[in-house]
Amino acid sequence: MSQMQQVERQLREMILGLDIGPGEKLTERWIESRFGASRTPVRAALLRLETEGLVARDGRGWTVSPINLAEIEQIAVYRQAVEAAAARLTAMLTDKSGLDAIEAMLDSCGPDTPREEWHRVGTDFHVELARLSGNEFLFRAVRDAMTRLSRARWLEIRDEAASARAWAEHGTILTALRAGRGDEAADLLIRHIGGSRDRLVGSLQTERRGLRARGFAVVAA
């Protein structure tokens, strides 16, 4: 694997893992020394992460993108559009094996599953569903949206009840899809995403003070 890809992957992991806080300044030279690569691959990695929305230009320099509540709300609307469309396509599939795989993935999460895994599976549910649609653009849209939401979702304070409800909603969506009821699945998905957004934004607004205290930039809605 090329160094550019390595730098990109490691830097993305540090950003998504909050090892570098939202809003923090980045210098090409720091990244260079941190990962033992020269500026050429570093710049390439930054350019790509910029298109992913994980890094942003700040004047002449670079910044880890802040958590942006307005953006989170806009992404929810965007997701509702593309995930509903993907669901309608997926419901028309005759081969249900893809749905089985997604269900197995959901079922693999139990009470003792680490939080990290819940986070990943909760993301992959949506991404893999979009992939099943067979439409590359819908898939990328969902994947990129979930990437942008990743840090916010990680910072969210989720109560047990909310998590259980979300998982139940995933189940009903799968059931509708398996039965070929695309419109119903789309509708459920839209409500599910709306609910997620409300809880997410609410949680972050509550937590805002604490997050700022940790040095995380949180931009208001």
Place this chain on the structure above:
Amino acid sequence: MSQMQQVERQLREMILGLDIGPGEKLTERWIESRFGASRTPVRAALLRLETEGLVARDGRGWTVSPINLAEIEQIAVYRQAVEAAAARLTAMLTDKSGLDAIEAMLDSCGPDTPREEWHRVGTDFHVELARLSGNEFLFRAVRDAMTRLSRARWLEIRDEAASARAWAEHGTILTALRAGRGDEAADLLIRHIGGSRDRLVGSLQTERRGLRARGFAVVAA
């Protein structure tokens, strides 16, 4: 403006203007000498154009993305999802001045308007409509989709009747939006995009032999 941005803009224009044919090989050194910049800004420009889908990796090297009929059909589905969502948002606006501006843009095209201008306005109708939604992600999605479609739309053989019909559809969509009938506008938009896609793909399939003769790579659906 930085050289990277200049190279990016000029190269994009050459690709969209078919000065460099779809499928053609690109070398960083050729671009470097062509635009009088060094490889650093050239590489940055290529990385960005890659995310726009105008340029693709070909093994170790670079290629101008071919015209891809399968991609065009997938983009249509994607557009239907995001443009319908944008239309529903736009219909809820109380301020109709944005719609007035779009209508004025449409009206500025007359019988003696150059083809280039029709192409641009036909694109901007959709992009500006999405911009009015106020949702940055829907806007970018439409803008990027239209960019990817640009070359194919330019190569399309459009008969007078089809163009007139498309323009009439634009008008009815605006009317529905102005009246706040978002669902109707969304439905009209979905049909409009579907019709565009059918004519576009049909035209390209008919033209395929001729396009190949011009050295343009056209990938089948």
Place this chain on the structure above:
DNA sequence: GATACCATTTTGGTATCCCAAACCGGGATA
């Protein structure tokens, strides 16, 4: 104590150099 100003350092933008791998063309061979 606050502020304006200047010297120094840092930083991103660019040009250029090196290298290993891929590519290409021609000649030998079957």
Place this chain on the structure above:
DNA sequence: TATCCCGGTTTGGGATACCAAAATGGTATC
């Protein structure tokens, strides 16, 4: 004639040097 092989050339990936602009920090001034 078709195929294989080999060496020279090209090419992208990476490293580094240089520069102008921006940030920084300390100092003199009010």
